[in-house]
Structure formats: structure tokens, C-alpha cells
Amino acid sequence: MKRMPAWVLALAACFCGASWAGISYQDVRDGYHASDAVVLDRAGRTVQRLRADFRERRGDWVALQDISPALQRAVILSEDRRFHDHAGVDWTAVWSAAWGNLVSGGRRGASTLSMQLLGFIDDQYRRGPGGRGIMQKLGQAYAALELEAEWSKSQILEAYLNLAAFRGELVGVDALARALFRKAPSGLETREAALAAVLLRGPNAPQAVLVRRACGLLAEMGSPEECSGLGDFVQLTLDHRPARWADGAGLAPHFARLALNGAGAAGPGARIATTLDADLQRHALAVIERNLLALGDANVSDAALVVLDNETGGVLAYVGSSGDLSGAAQVDHARALRQAGSTLKPFLYALAIEQERLTAVSLLDDGPLDLPTGNGLYIPQNYDKRFSGWVSVRGALGSSLNIPAVRALMMVTPEAFARRLAALGLPLDRSGDYYGYSLALGSADVSLLSLTNAYRALARGGVHSEPRYVVDGAGAAGSRRVAAEGAAWIVGDILADRQARARTFGFDSPLSTPFWTAVKTGTSKDMRDNWCVGWSSRYTVGVWVGNSTGVSMREVSGVSGAGPVWHEIMAYLHRHEASVQPPAPAAVRPAQVVFQDGLEPARKDYFLGDTAITQVRLARAQGAEGAAPLRIAAPADGTILALDPDIPLARQRSVFSVSGPGRGRADGLAWRVDGRLVGRGDRLEWQPEPGTHRVQLIDEHGRLRDEVGIQVRAGGR
Structure with missing residues (x-):
């Protein structure tokens, strides 16, 4: 066949202003990126693909040797049957198309794969809305000759299959194979290859047209028997288009979104190295599924899990939902807000021990308690509806008794406790007074991620830092001390004490x-939510079990629902390494303690500073102070008062009152504001003065028993 002289094509290229840019195969390969960001675990293994570009759906670049030979053959037969024989322009096809268009008035094309590829990699050869003019076609043909002089046939075919649009948003063979045929590109068989090839000719052609064209191509490929049932096959295949990515790891969809946000400007094609451990993640998914199924008819369908590295804060495992068992698998239950229950008690006791209001051996009355509030009486109950009488802080926290925790909060105050929880990163959006004394029993809503990280602060001796999702080589950045190291250690010792929790x-x-x-x-x-959160020497593990709808479970508590999952994960983490208790900080002192009348067995316990004692007894004598300390009940530390401009200043008052053994004393107690005596007694009405003040409670011996800070705002005066 006589070829058109190259000078004619070159002249045409000059007329149309086009010039081949000389783009190399390697430039095209290096400039390609998938529409997904790929999330990797700490060892570089893929754990999740996450869509980052919603204009097109592109997979990874696939080498020609990894593309089905059947697909290669089908595409060449359908699009450019003399691909291996021409040098970029198929003149036989050009003359045939020209004659057919002239005689029949059709619009048959003759573009080779090389000419089509030019439209993918160079905008000047891209087909416009009105098609290509004759001069642009001639320029494209000349550029195709130059392309084939620089690229090998294998490189041209590989690039074409990776850059061609097949149907809808699917671009490239990887997206086509995984989203449409649910397999890798190497596994496409003859029928699938034929359908893929005819999609190139008409990406959005009707189903009947695709079936007719595919059947014709199958006959050319020597497989006409594949036309049997082809219509059903095409319909089922096209229904796969909205489906999720096939053959993807899909281990951590909820974590992947956190990692993508944590990676900053990571976009399409990015490979994000994260802190996740893929092996641990797989194990966690299996453990959750097995334990939820084991709960049988207990009406439990959802669970979440978080594993943190104590030192760095790296998220090692993150399960946001129970997958197919969940009625809301897309919801990230690890970040959903749920009522905390008794999981807040360790932070309460740590604060009380830090303030030296309590020690591990202090006795609290686990008896009936009625507290007046703005909404009526608050009457807390224990989980088992029974009372234990006098119990030490160690026993109360270890056995998770409710009433002693409320008594501890009465000493600490809800406002101070709420500030501590917020400092630990828990998402409290109201003041302590809003929650009231129920805050001791976990009436606030928290997320599993924030709660687990707060427990990690206890594991680190009271030092808080944010969790880490991506690998950046840094340690726990932004660390700050939130709780006293000694108090955190003592609380950890209590939570590790099997004897202390044996009662419950x-x-x-x-x-x-x-x-x-x-x-x-x-x-x-x-029983809407149950939790189990704890730490070892290296890891902190948090588990939540419940229902996304918020409906109650049936007889499922933290120890029976979340507890088994927590236990299995901890066992897996320490299957090859030991976990030993960290040494006590210098501020912690041990002492052998004996309890009066055998209230509790004698034991060695731990104390902060000079709070150590060797005997614990109840003060029963007439007039004795009893076990409760003398404290300021009102105002709470940090209270902010505002003067009302519509009420005369002389008529406005703030009430000072005491708790503990100070109640009932007429003149034995004194109140000082900023060092100035303002009154006596267990209750005082004080006229507020704008400014910041220190309120002090002084006993009959002139000793300072308690003090709080308050602020009085002028209120427009």
C-alpha cells in the first residue's frame, strides 16, 4: 500500500499549528495517578483505598504483562486490527473509511491506537465537541508517526489500556476490571474482554448495542459460542458499576478517612503511611465478629475498637463498626458520642487523690444517698441495687460502686471534675453544673477514641497528647501534663488489683x-452502651459494644459484652512480650495499713506525699468530725458570678456553705475573702464584689481547711 509522504503530513501539521511535544513513555507513566489515595499500614501494606478524585475513577497503572492477553487481543481486533503492522497510521483503514463516508455518508473513523493515545496524553490532539477537522487529523497522523518512532508497540498498548475511558467514570483497565468485572486485570476472560473492547467504541452505548457488538467481536475472536446468554451477562456486569472496589483490602474504612485528613494535602494517587498494624487490624475484626455472634439473642449488633501505642499515641488498630453485622456499617462508632457509664470514675478518683481529699484507703459510705438538685432529689443506686456499707476508695473504684463515687464528686465538685475531663480531651460541651452529681456515674457523652486516649494519659502518668494516625517520625507531639503522676499511678494500681474488683x-x-x-x-x-477500657505497659485498648440505633441490649454489661473483646486483644498484643507494672513515682509512698474491726483486710497500700497512714478507723465519738473532710460546699471552685444590673447591689448575695463535719457549727468556722474576715458559721450570705477572689474556710483552731477561687463580673454596672 502506498504511504502518504511524510512531508505532506508535516506540512499539514504546520498548517494546523500542531507539533508533537515529544512526550516520553516514562513521563506519561510517572505523571499518572489513581483517583484513590492508598492508605498503608506501618509496614507498607495496603489497608484501604479511599476515593480522593470524584471526576474520574482510575485504578493503579498496570504493566502490560499483567493485563489479560484476551483483553489485549480483543482491543486490537476492535480498535486497530493492523496495530502491529503500521507505523502509527493505518492507511488501508484511512482510505476505506474515506470511501465509505463518501459513498454512504457515514462517520466511520480510522484512528489507530497510537492516534487515540495522543488524545489522552496531549491536549492539542484531544477530540473537541465538534470532532476533528481535516487539518487536525493530518497533524495527529504525523504526530502518531513520531510517537511510534520513539515508543515501542508494547508501551503504546500499555499506555492506551491504562488511559482509555471504558464506561461512565471508569478510566483505565484497572478501574474497569475491579469495579465492573470484580477481578484483577490479569483475570479477564474472553467474554469479559469482548465487552470491555466494545465499551471503548461506545462507552455509554445502550445494552442492546453492546451485546450485538460484543457478539460480533467474539465471532472474530473464534469464540461464537460465548454469545449464548450474553445479554444476561452484560446486564449483570453493568449492574456492578456502582459497587465498591473489588479485591481491595478494605480493612479500615473509618480509620482511612482520619488518616487522609491527618495527611494534610494528600490527594489522588497519594500513598499514606499510617501507624496501623494490618495484622492486628485483621485480628480485631475477627474477634469482634466472633464475640458479637456469641452474644446470640442479646440484641447486640454493633461494636468498635481502638488500640493505641502508649508512648507515641499511634493508632495500631481502629474498628469503626462491626461491618455486615451492623445496621449502620458506614457510621464510625469509634467517634460517635455515647454515654460513658462508669468509665469516668478513674479520672474522678485520680483528681480526688491528687487534691489529697482522698487516699486509696479512705473510707466512703456505700449507703443510701439523697441529694437535692434543681430538678428534685438525685438518688444514685449501685448496679446490683445493694449497699456495701463503709468501703475504701480502692474497693469502691475496683468494684465500680456508684454511691461512693458520687460522694467523691461531692468533695471534688462537678465543675472541677468537668474541667479535668475536658483537659483529657473528652468532648464535654457543658459545664459541670449542667451534669451535676450524675457526672460521677458517666452521664456525659464521650467517644470511644477520646475515652481510650484519656485512659492512655493515665498510662503515661497523667500526660496527655493527641492520637497519631500517620507516620511522621515524631513521638507524642504536644504532650502536656494533665494529672499528677503519683495519682495516675495509684489509680492504675487500683484498676489492676483483682482483689479490689472481686466484690463485683x-x-x-x-x-x-x-x-x-x-x-x-x-x-x-x-444497657444501651457498654465499655471496657484499659492499658498494659505498652498499649491502651478501648472497646464499645451496643447498637447504632441506641436500643437496649439484653443483660449485657461491660464485663460480658466489651470485656471479652478487650481480653482477646490484650492477649494478642502480649503473646510474645510481657507486661509489668511501671515503677512507682518518687511522690508515691507505700505503707502497711490495718483497718479497724476488720472492715477490710490489712494490706500494703500507696499514698501521695505525707498522706500515708497505718491505721484506718471510723470516728464514732460524740462531737467527733467523722470520716468526711471539712470542705466548702458552695461556691464551687471556679464559679463565675454576674451581678444583675436591675437589682440593687445591696440586695444581691452569694451563699457560702460547708460540707462534712462543719455543718451545725454556729461560730466555730470563719470565712475569709482575699484574706479579709467576712463572717462566721457554717452558712454565710456574702455581698459579691466585682473581681477575682479567693474564698477560704477557717476552723476554730485558725487552720485553713479549704479554699476556692471565684470570679464576680460587674454585669453591666
Whole structure:
């Protein structure tokens, strides 16, 4: 066949202003990127693909040797049957198309794969809305000759299959194979290859047209028997288009979004190295599925899990939902807000011990308690509806008794406790007075991620930092001390004490491990949520079990629902390494303690500074102060008062009152504001003065018993 002289094509290229840019195969390969960001675990293994470009759906670049030979053959037969024989322009096809268009008035094309590829890699050859003019076609043909002089046939075919649009948003063979045929590009068989090839000719052609064209191509490929049932096959295949990415890892969809946000400007094609451990993630998914199924008819369908590295804050495992078992698998339950239950008690006792209001051996009355509030009486109950009488802080926290926790909060005050929880990163959006004394029992809503990270602060001796999702080589950035190291250590020692929790949980429960761990469970009102959160020497693990709809479970508590999952994950983490209790900080002092009348067995316990004692007894004598400390009940530390401009200043008052043994004293107690005596007695009405003040309570011996800070705002005066 006589070829058109190259000078004619070159002249045409000059007339149309086009010139081949000389783009190399390697430039095209290096400039390609998938529409997804790929999330990798700490070892570089893919754990999730996450869509980052919603204009087109592109997979990874696939080498020619990894593309089905059947697809290669089908595309060449359909689009450019003399591909291996021409040098970029198929003149036989050109003359045939020209004659056919002239005689029949059709619009048959003759573009080779090389000419089509030019439109993918160079905008000047891209087909416009009105098609290509004759001069642009001639320029494209000349450029195709130059392209074939620089690229090999294999490179041209590989690039074409990776850049061609097949149907809808699907671009490239990887997206086509995984989203449409649910397999890797290497596995496409003859029928699938024929359908893919005819999609190139008409990406959005009607189903009947695709079936007719595919059947014709199958006959050319020597497989006419594949036309049997082809219509059903095409319909089923096209229905796969909206489906999720086939053959993707899909291990951590919720974590992947956090990682993508944490990676900043990561976009399409980005490969994000994260802190996740793919092996641990797979194990966690299997453990959650197995334990939820084991709960049978307990009406439980959802769970979430977070594993953190204590030192760095790296997220090692993150399960946002129970997948197919969940009625809301797309919801990230690890970040959903749920009622905390008893999981907040460790932070309460740590604050009380830090303030030296309590020690691990202080006795609290686990008896009936009625507290007047703005909404009526608050009457807390224990989980088992029974009372234990006098119990030490160690026993109260270890066995998760409710009433002693409320008594502890009366000393600390809800406002101070709420500030501590917020400092630990828990998402409290109201003041302590809003929650009231129910805050001791976990009436606030928290997320599993924030709660687990708050427990990690206890594991680090009271030092808080944010969790890390991506690998950046840095340690726990932004660390700050939130709680006293000694108080955090003592609380950890209590939560690791099997004897302390035996009253409620017994000695043989999922909370017991053959290595050192500190752990706490929680169950919210009406069994809507249950939790198990704890730490070892290296890891902090948090588990939530419940229902996305918020409906109650049936007889499922933290120790029976979340506890077994927590236990299995901890066992997996320490299958090859031990966990031992961290050494006590210098501020912690041990002492052998004896309890009066055998209230509790004698034991060695731990104290902050000079709070250590060797004997614990109840003060029963007439006039004795009793076990409760003398404290300021009102105002709470940090209270902000505002003067009302519509009420005469002389008529406005703030009430000072005491709790504990000070109630009933007429003149024995004194009140000072900023060092100035303002009155006496267990109750005082003080006229507020604008400014910041220190309120002090002085006993009859002139000793300072308690002090709080308040602020009085002028209120427009």
C-alpha cells in the first residue's frame, strides 16, 4: 500500500499549528495517578483505598504483562486490527473509511491506537465537541508517526489500556476490571474482554448495542459460542458499576478517612503511611465478629475498637463498626458520642487523690444517698441495687460502686471534675453544673477514641497528647501534663488489683489477664452502651459494644459484652512480650495499713506525699468530725458570678456553705475573702464584689481547711 509522504503530513501539521511535544513513555507513566489515595499500614501494606478524585475513577497503572492477553487481543481486533503492522497510521483503514463516508455518508473513523493515545496524553490532539477537522487529523497522523518512532508497540498498548475511558467514570483497565468485572486485570476472560473492547467504541452505548457488538467481536475472536446468554451477562456486569472496589483490602474504612485528613494535602494517587498494624487490624475484626455472634439473642449488633501505642499515641488498630453485622456499617462508632457509664470514675478518683481529699484507703459510705438538685432529689443506686456499707476508695473504684463515687464528686465538685475531663480531651460541651452529681456515674457523652486516649494519659502518668494516625517520625507531639503522676499511678494500681474488683466481678473474669493490666468497664443507662477500657505497659485498648440505633441490649454489661473483646486483644498484643507494672513515682509512698474491726483486710497500700497512714478507723465519738473532710460546699471552685444590673447591689448575695463535719457549727468556722474576715458559721450570705477572689474556710483552731477561687463580673454596672 502506498504511504502518504511524510512531508505532506508535516506540512499539514504546520498548517494546523500542531507539533508533537515529544512526550516520553516514562513521563506519561510517572505523571499518572489513581483517583484513590492508598492508605498503608506501618509496614507498607495496603489497608484501604479511599476515593480522593470524584471526576474520574482510575485504578493503579498496570504493566502490560499483567493485563489479560484476551483483553489485549480483543482491543486490537476492535480498535486497530493492523496495530502491529503500521507505523502509527493505518492507511488501508484511512482510505476505506474515506470511501465509505463518501459513498454512504457515514462517520466511520480510522484512528489507530497510537492516534487515540495522543488524545489522552496531549491536549492539542484531544477530540473537541465538534470532532476533528481535516487539518487536525493530518497533524495527529504525523504526530502518531513520531510517537511510534520513539515508543515501542508494547508501551503504546500499555499506555492506551491504562488511559482509555471504558464506561461512565471508569478510566483505565484497572478501574474497569475491579469495579465492573470484580477481578484483577490479569483475570479477564474472553467474554469479559469482548465487552470491555466494545465499551471503548461506545462507552455509554445502550445494552442492546453492546451485546450485538460484543457478539460480533467474539465471532472474530473464534469464540461464537460465548454469545449464548450474553445479554444476561452484560446486564449483570453493568449492574456492578456502582459497587465498591473489588479485591481491595478494605480493612479500615473509618480509620482511612482520619488518616487522609491527618495527611494534610494528600490527594489522588497519594500513598499514606499510617501507624496501623494490618495484622492486628485483621485480628480485631475477627474477634469482634466472633464475640458479637456469641452474644446470640442479646440484641447486640454493633461494636468498635481502638488500640493505641502508649508512648507515641499511634493508632495500631481502629474498628469503626462491626461491618455486615451492623445496621449502620458506614457510621464510625469509634467517634460517635455515647454515654460513658462508669468509665469516668478513674479520672474522678485520680483528681480526688491528687487534691489529697482522698487516699486509696479512705473510707466512703456505700449507703443510701439523697441529694437535692434543681430538678428534685438525685438518688444514685449501685448496679446490683445493694449497699456495701463503709468501703475504701480502692474497693469502691475496683468494684465500680456508684454511691461512693458520687460522694467523691461531692468533695471534688462537678465543675472541677468537668474541667479535668475536658483537659483529657473528652468532648464535654457543658459545664459541670449542667451534669451535676450524675457526672460521677458517666452521664456525659464521650467517644470511644477520646475515652481510650484519656485512659492512655493515665498510662503515661497523667500526660496527655493527641492520637497519631500517620507516620511522621515524631513521638507524642504536644504532650502536656494533665494529672499528677503519683495519682495516675495509684489509680492504675487500683484498676489492676483483682482483689479490689472481686466484690463485683469475682476473680475469674475477662478483666483478669496473666500479665499486668489496668482495666475499667462501664455500662450506660438501660444497657444501651457498654465499655471496657484499659492499658498494659505498652498499649491502651478501648472497646464499645451496643447498637447504632441506641436500643437496649439484653443483660449485657461491660464485663460480658466489651470485656471479652478487650481480653482477646490484650492477649494478642502480649503473646510474645510481657507486661509489668511501671515503677512507682518518687511522690508515691507505700505503707502497711490495718483497718479497724476488720472492715477490710490489712494490706500494703500507696499514698501521695505525707498522706500515708497505718491505721484506718471510723470516728464514732460524740462531737467527733467523722470520716468526711471539712470542705466548702458552695461556691464551687471556679464559679463565675454576674451581678444583675436591675437589682440593687445591696440586695444581691452569694451563699457560702460547708460540707462534712462543719455543718451545725454556729461560730466555730470563719470565712475569709482575699484574706479579709467576712463572717462566721457554717452558712454565710456574702455581698459579691466585682473581681477575682479567693474564698477560704477557717476552723476554730485558725487552720485553713479549704479554699476556692471565684470570679464576680460587674454585669453591666
